[in-house]
Amino acid sequence: MSKKDLISITDYTKDDYLRIMDLAAEFEKNPNQDLLKGKVVASLFFEPSTRTRLSFETAISRLGGRIIGIADPGSSSVTKGETLHDTIRMVSNYADLIVMRHPLEGAARYAAEVASIPVINAGDGANQHPTQTLLDMYSILKTQGRLDNINIFMVGDLKYGRTVHSLLMAMSEFDNQIFNFIAPEELLMPEEYKMHLREKGIKYYEHREFTDIINAADIIYMTRVQKERFSDPIEYEKVKNVYILREKMLRNTKPNVRVLHPLPRVNEIHTDVDKSEKAYYFDQALNGVFTREAIIAHTLNLK
Amino acid sequence: MKDSNKKKLKLKVSAIKDGTVIDHIPASNLFDVINILGLNKIENQITFGTNLESEKLGSKAIIKVSDKFFADDEINKIALIAPHAKLNIINDYVVTEKKIVEIPDSVQGIVKCFNPKCITNNEKIITKFKVIDKSPLALKCCYCEKITDKDHLQII
Numbered sequence: 001m002s003k004k005d006l007i008s009i010t011d012y013t014k015d016d017y018l019r020i021m022d023l024a025a026e027f028e029k030n031p032n033q034d035l036l037k038g039k040v041v042a043s044l045f046f047e048p049s050t051r052t053r054l055s056f057e058t059a060i061s062r063l064g065g066r067i068i069g070i071a072d073p074g075s076s077s078v079t080k081g082e083t084l085h086d087t088i089r090m091v092s093n094y095a096d097l098i099v100m101r102h103p104l105e106g107a108a109r110y111a112a113e114v115a116s117i118p119v120i121n122a123g124d125g126a127n128q129h130p131t132q133t134l135l136d137m138y139s140i141l142k143t144q145g146r147l148d149n150i151n152i153f154m155v156g157d158l159k160y161g162r163t164v165h166s167l168l169m170a171m172s173e174f175d176n177q178i179f180n181f182i183a184p185e186e187l188l189m190p191e192e193y194k195m196h197l198r199e200k201g202i203k204y205y206e207h208r209e210f211t212d213i214i215n216a217a218d219i220i221y222m223t224r225v226q227k228e229r230f231s232d233p234i235e236y237e238k239v240k241n242v243y244i245l246r247e248k249m250l251r252n253t254k255p256n257v258r259v260l261h262p263l264p265r266v267n268e269i270h271t272d273v274d275k276s277e278k279a280y281y282f283d284q285a286l287n288g289v290f291t292r293e294a295i296i297a298h299t300l301n302l303k
Numbered sequence: 304m305k306d307s308n309k310k311k312l313k314l315k316v317s318a319i320k321d322g323t324v325i326d327h328i329p330a331s332n333l334f335d336v337i338n339i340l341g342l343n344k345i346e347n348q349i350t351f352g353t354n355l356e357s358e359k360l361g362s363k364a365i366i367k368v369s370d371k372f373f374a375d376d377e378i379n380k381i382a383l384i385a386p387h388a389k390l391n392i393i394n395d396y397v398v399t400e401k402k403i404v405e406i407p408d409s410v411q412g413i414v415k416c417f418n419p420k421c422i423t424n425n426e427k428i429i430t431k432f433k434v435i436d437k438s439p440l441a442l443k444c445c446y447c448e449k450i451t452d453k454d455h456l457q458i459i
Contacts, residue, residue, distance in 0.1 A: 083426055083427070103420075104420055105420050105449070106416075106422040106423065107446075109445065109446045110423075124422075124447075125447075128448070
């Protein structure tokens with residue numbers, strides 16, 4: 001059987017998504033299961049990402065696995081000029097699974113080609129971060145009780161934000177969705193994703209203003225406008241403060257609405273939202289551990 | 304003498320006995336075509352002409368390779384930069400077959416990914432693309448998933 005890598009969200013089918021959701025629910029009920037006993041997982045973070053790394057390493061620990069890896073790329077063999085190819089070949093001989101974050105786009109796909117063991121992409125530059133998408137889906141399922149018939153508002157940087165692109169692709173596999181995009185001119189949802197929705201006959205609406213249109217939402221997915229994605233700092237300054245969610249804006253929204261954010265936030269969600277029962281972003285982060293346990297178990301055929 | 308007759312006469316001068324004539328190559332892409340087909344590395348007799356007048360292309364190039372017959376997937380590689388190229392297969396001075404090139408469904412190792420942050424531009428990796436649109440040309444990188452279009456097409 002060929003190995004089950006997870007590099008892009010579209011590597012998974014709708015059945016895979018549903019399977020991960022089921023497994024994540026199971027791990028939420030019973031997070032400590034010794035499924036990885038005697039196994040070694042390589043956690044290769046060629047770019048620092050404390051949040052994602054800790055989430056993965058917690059998931060591996062709760063499954064009873066051992067971790068080897070790179071946490072600080074500054075001290076690794078990479079600084080000595082070793083190629084990604086050679087690092088992956090070497091690690092393939094040591095471990096049973098690779099979890100990898102890399103600053104270059106396409107690095108994870110390449111690593112999966114080189115490695116003899118499965119690779120899970122924990123983010124490759126601005127390209128893909130599929131485990132984030134699966135934890136977002138699990139959060140939607142948990143808070144709404146379903147993955148179809150969802151009115152999703154995506155707000156902020158819809159141009160460079162990889163999380164919104166992947167979430168759009170995954171959620172478009174389920175029926176009767178409505179997408180609403182709120183973004184400034186400079187950061188609009190790219191045409192290829194809108195075309196994908198049109199081809200699937202899914203309704204979407206685009207807005208420039210962040211107003212009471214959000215009252216129709218089931219999910220408000222906020223994103224950070226990331227300075228490093230802009231080549232021109234002036235462009236960043238123009239748009240960084242455009243869309244800020246405040247508690248009072250949530251007053252007339254539906255009772256079931258939940259605010260999601262991949263975190264870390266800067267200022268796009270005012271801290272007065274934190275105490276609202278509609279704020280879900282911190283719970284969302286915890287769901288990441290259960291979802292990653294599910295992905296690891298699925299990848300290694302442990303369940 | 305009529306123009307068409309003059310042309311025929313000229314062509315006869317450099318006619319080949321057996322082999323392949325590749326015509327209607329955009330003059331500016333001649334050397335890329337030579338590279339892609341590896342013509343700079345073979346021992347066969349090759350003649351080429353460039354900056355020839357062409358109604359369709361403005362100025363065109365032509366390559367004649369003796370004793371060489373290309374497989375379809377080999378010749379289709381040049382479709383990216385010479386989409387109107389026409390092949391005449393010559394046997395004993397006679398055109399025995401005519402072929403046109405077709406843009407393939409996938410492209411390996413010819414084109415550079417336009418994304419500077421792509422792994423293929425930072426480590427020694429053979430590029431790989433899926434052709435998602437043939438006209439206008441759009442290639443999706445199998446690694447970084449970004450699309451390289453006709454305007455950003457760069458031959459390695």
